[in-house]
Amino acid sequence: MASRADNIASNMSLANFSKATELKKRIWFTIGALIVFRFLSFVPLPGVNPLILGSLYDSARGGILDLFNTFSGGSLERMSLIALGVMPYITASIVIQLAASLHPALAALKKEGATGRQKLNQYTRYGTVFLTAVQGWFLASGLESFGAASGMQAVVDPGIMFRIGAVISLIGGTMFLLWLGEQITSRGIGNGVSLIIMAGIVAQFPTFTANLFEGGRSGSISPVIIIGFIVMVVILILFICFMERAQRRLLIQYPKRASARGMMQADRSHLPLKLNTAGVIPPIFASSLLLLPLTISQFAGNSIDPSTTMGGFINSLNFYLQHGQPIYMTLYAAGIIFFCFFYTAVVFNPEETAENLKKNGGFIPGIRPGKRTADYLDYVLTRVTVVGAIYLTLVCVIPEYMIAQTGIPLFLGGTSLLIVVNVTVDTISQIQSHLLAHQYGDLIKKAKLKGRLR
Template identity: 70%
Template sequence: MATRADQMAQGLSLGKFAQATDLKKRLWFTIGALIVFRLLSYVPLPGIDPTAMGLLANKTSGGVLDFFNTFSGGSLKRASLIALGVMPYITASIVIQLSTSLAPQLAAIKKEGESGRKKLNQYTRYGTVLLTAIQGYFIARGLETIGANNGIQAVVEPGMLFRVAAVVSLIGGTMFLMWLGEQITSRGIGNGVSLIIMAGIVANLPTTLYNLLESARSGQGNIGGLQLVGIVVAVTALILFICFMERAQRRILIQYPKRQTQRGMQAERSHLPLKINTAGVIPPIFASSLLLMPLTISQFAGKHVAGESRWGDFILTLNQYLQHGSPVYMALYAAGIIFFSFFYTAVVFNPEETADNLKRYGGFIPGIRPGKNTESYFDYVLTRITVLGAAYLTVICLLPEYLVSALAIPFYLGGTSLLIVVNVTMDTVTQIQSHLLAHQYGDLIKKAKLKGGRLR
């Protein structure tokens, strides 16, 4: 049964939307920023022939680059200014967050509050520039080599000048996307970086659906009418399962000391909700970005140095074992999801701090002593539900891919992509409803003040 707040939000979504001026401004800003992101994906790097690049992308399709291309909204195949998307920024964020847990100096900076957060954000930007430069250089060298090997001159004038221009352009594109994501978060609706990733995924959805329907109509591949219905049912079931798990909670009863009220001495009770998937969509994004960075470098570098040395042969062998969909890749991906599920949950929820806050305000869990015992109880419950959350994320991200490869259906269900789209959409809708409720409460306060003034 829906709560009163949910019913109010549903009733207000249409009636009060036209009056929420600030919300409309935020929505228009978000839409405009995402349009700018999509336009940039069609701006090629300097020195790239777009027509030849399209032919080259069709010849070299497949593997990890297609997976990377999904997150960048097709920017990588077009060799655009934002070909790397926001993945270097996410990778740098992972490194900095891991470092704050391992390095005492960075841990001390994190405890400084707002000033410490600004310093860590600056370190993340420096790391983003470094990672983008490394990946950009190997992409530039790879474009020169891959084009020559396939008889297509995608690079107009190969050489050091092209490489420098490509690296500088890719750094500028990634840093602009990072800035754009921050602007969306502060001046728009939702998390900016997550919305940019979702926009890149959704941009490829019409093409994917068209290819699927065309394959079913023409009878190509293994897709027929029955298989098409099965895919639709499977995707619908996945979406419903994701929505259910994202709203699943473990509610811990919190009791406060008895207080004197009009009805006598009464004890106040509340609940502390702990989400089953506390980490949200962060673990799949972190795990994929960590795998994509070395794989992108090794794939381009391997084709450049293939046959020239043992190092080149080793890189090619590594690429074969780590191809997207291979057992080794899926095992590493699952391990990354599980690790970041526990790591990010520990970052978001601190059992010691929560137990101290409860003790300070007189709250306690029935049957559990305040202090260390409460902290241990929180840690015990959080560990158990994180196991379920990590298993859920692993199944959602890997099971569709395994089924598609096992059934040889030329359609990628995209458990990871589907998880990101559904999760980001739910978070954005929740923020919109919060703005609508805040707008309604503001109107009620104004009306109450007006009525009070008239009575006086």
């Protein structure tokens, strides 16, 4: 039976895709939801002139705005209903998870299972609404004064009513994206929020490619830089795929048990510890934490006189925290490293794993079950996470520093590339799991049919 299952797994291919009707429905639903997301990115906020806004944005390109625009799929550039994307939700998730680790009442909720998680998700949504309202207010205020120096006005009718309408529209857009992501997760394929972020990044690819080769044709970008950039992207993709599949396998030994032939036989298995347990969460969390104050300061700076103390402080903040600046790179790398360890501690509990092994009679050879096993798992996991944190930091920071130095428009930086590759690999793995489950279902049905015929 085991060899037959192995043959099914090895022979699994997309040739069986046509028979998996449930999988096809899930894929079509995911594609349809992402198309809705792309349509929404072209619906502008009420009271905004898209043509004037586009020309103003072109004159203010660079820095943190381009990163935010990339994650939102160009929605910020067009100031659409979903201009803030899902970043407020991610920031709220960070706050709630940190609070759940520090506050006893929230920590108790976390241990209550499905009911506690539902309550924490509710708090996260409340936090998302609050953060969207704060960011939306500063965004609307900045829009009213955006381009005032050039004599152009992006807002048709500035005032308190425009700000209130913009905040309500942005809250509705962000919450709809959150609902859409949940629908993709439950009725589609893959993690909905991650797929929405990836779709926003991939949507910028045709524009980026055209601008890159146009720069090479006009001579503004050296052909050597273009070739080097392409080679760097290919190497990064291969490196990311290798590191994401890398794992430290711990041998688990089980006591000897009587086999079917009456012989005593010991069972062995492995406990895999991924090199990057946190996945794409650390760079996304670090980016969102930097984007929250920088977006507010960038748009608030348009309405504050730069000659004042506050105006000078905001301009200095926006300058020193641009891409390629040492302070930005240092904060970004520190955020990635912190969230690598934090999220790994959230998703993997050495004490719980050691207790489960002890209950099932399993042990690590040479390590006493119980606390010693938990300490050993924590020891190994910490060192594995160090390597994973260094890998994520190098992949995310070094390419974006090179992009900032060469002047290539920010798109396929390390963070964007890591998200695209990771989400793609995860989605393909889920598709393969559905195909494998479908083939096992067919095998069970055939076995039952043969049993009835006999």
